[in-house]
Amino acid sequence: MYQANSDRYQSMEYRRCGRSGLKLPAVSLGLWHNFGHIDSLENARNILRLAFDKGITHFDLANNYGPPPGAAEENFGKIFKDDFKPYRDELIISSKAGWGMWDGPYGDWGSKKYLVASLDQSLKRMGLEYVDIFYHHRPDPETPLEETMATLDLMVRQGKALYVGISSYMPAEAAKAIEILKSLGTPCLIHQPKYSMFDRWVEDGLLDVLGETGVGCIPFSPLAQGILTNKYLNGIPQGSRASSHRGNGAIEEDQVSADKINKVRQLNELAKERGQQLAHMALAWILKDPRITSVLIGVSRPEQVTDSLECLKNYNFTSEELSRINQILG
Numbered sequence: 001m002y003q004a005n006s007d008r009y010q011s012m013e014y015r016r017c018g019r020s021g022l023k024l025p026a027v028s029l030g031l032w033h034n035f036g037h038i039d040s041l042e043n044a045r046n047i048l049r050l051a052f053d054k055g056i057t058h059f060d061l062a063n064n065y066g067p068p069p070g071a072a073e074e075n076f077g078k079i080f081k082d083d084f085k086p087y088r089d090e091l092i093i094s095s096k097a098g099w100g101m102w103d104g105p106y107g108d109w110g111s112k113k114y115l116v117a118s119l120d121q122s123l124k125r126m127g128l129e130y131v132d133i134f135y136h137h138r139p140d141p142e143t144p145l146e147e148t149m150a151t152l153d154l155m156v157r158q159g160k161a162l163y164v165g166i167s168s169y170m171p172a173e174a175a176k177a178i179e180i181l182k183s184l185g186t187p188c189l190i191h192q193p194k195y196s197m198f199d200r201w202v203e204d205g206l207l208d209v210l211g212e213t214g215v216g217c218i219p220f221s222p223l224a225q226g227i228l229t230n231k232y233l234n235g236i237p238q239g240s241r242a243s244s245h246r247g248n249g250a251i252e253e254d255q256v257s258a259d260k261i262n263k264v265r266q267l268n269e270l271a272k273e274r275g276q277q278l279a280h281m282a283l284a285w286i287l288k289d290p291r292i293t294s295v296l297i298g299v300s301r302p303e304q305v306t307d308s309l310e311c312l313k314n315y316n317f318t319s320e321e322l323s324r325i326n327q328i329l330g
């Protein structure tokens, strides 16, 4: 029987999510990869136990995480039932819908028909009565934004989600979604965008929108799926994500380009000067902005949880360090 570490709240920092009442751990854990049916359930269990023992109270899922789609929620449901049920009120569990999940016109994008059915399925798979945060996973160019946002509002009113968020919405459409949700009386809690040293689009307006409207921000793939660590400096190691052909958006070998590795090498040197490893510096670089609520990591092994938390030891950068990083990234 799992007994959580009694010191779990001593070392973690908790940051307020926008202008809401909710705080999230500065580092949260996502279950996109490594929690499917092709993965070891024991490893998944060990990762989740260690994360919670370290004060990571937020686990992020989606309907399609696996493989196959739905598997991560099923596996999480098993582990939740065995290990985490007594701790339900100490956990923030999120899910999402918006990418293709089942055949036909009602299993993708942003209609009320899809989102309502998907959340019901997610709750069943995880064995939960409600999720803490439900996200629309990506903008839908065809469904009226009013319909998608009204569906998020409905979920909160039905008690199936406590808070709602949006993911991968561009600045103007995020602003519109935030406004609609506000008018419905269900404020948008949080935005989940892709953000790393290699993908800085959020700096071009989105962070300003979130800062001004009091919406939190939880960037995903902050290590560019592992490229912003020292693991690919000497080729592609066996067992790494790029070597695994997992599909569903996981990086492939050809994305670990010579140009990127050249930059990684220079960033690695700078990290050493700061007394950090590159992975720690890459996560710290995101946490330096007060508009960031939490950085959403993925891990393939429990040791990576412990290692990644080192980023909390120093997320201050001098202006000289920041301009060197900008120069390296070009």
Ligand SMILES: NC(=O)c1ccc[n+]([C@@H]2O[C@H](COP(=O)([O-])OP(=O)(O)OC[C@H]3O[C@@H](n4cnc5c(N)ncnc54)[C@H](OP(=O)(O)O)[C@@H]3O)[C@@H](O)[C@H]2O)c1
Binding pocket: 029, 030, 031, 032, 033, 060, 061, 137, 167, 168, 192, 219, 220, 221, 222, 223, 224, 225, 226, 227, 229, 230, 231, 239, 240, 241, 242, 279, 296, 297, 298, 299, 300, 301, 304, 305, 307, 308
């Ligand atoms: N909203 C969306 O559309 C969306 C999209 C993608 C992801 N997400 C969310 O974001 C979460 C994180 O995404 P991600 O997995 O791409 O994040 P990431 O942190 O950029 O990459 C995770 C990978 O980096 C490597 N890694 C992690 N910590 C390490 C460490 N300390 N040292 C060395 N290598 C380390 C591991 O690779 P190896 O496997 O090679 O060991 C791990 O699998 C997902 O689980 C999901 O919850 C959301």
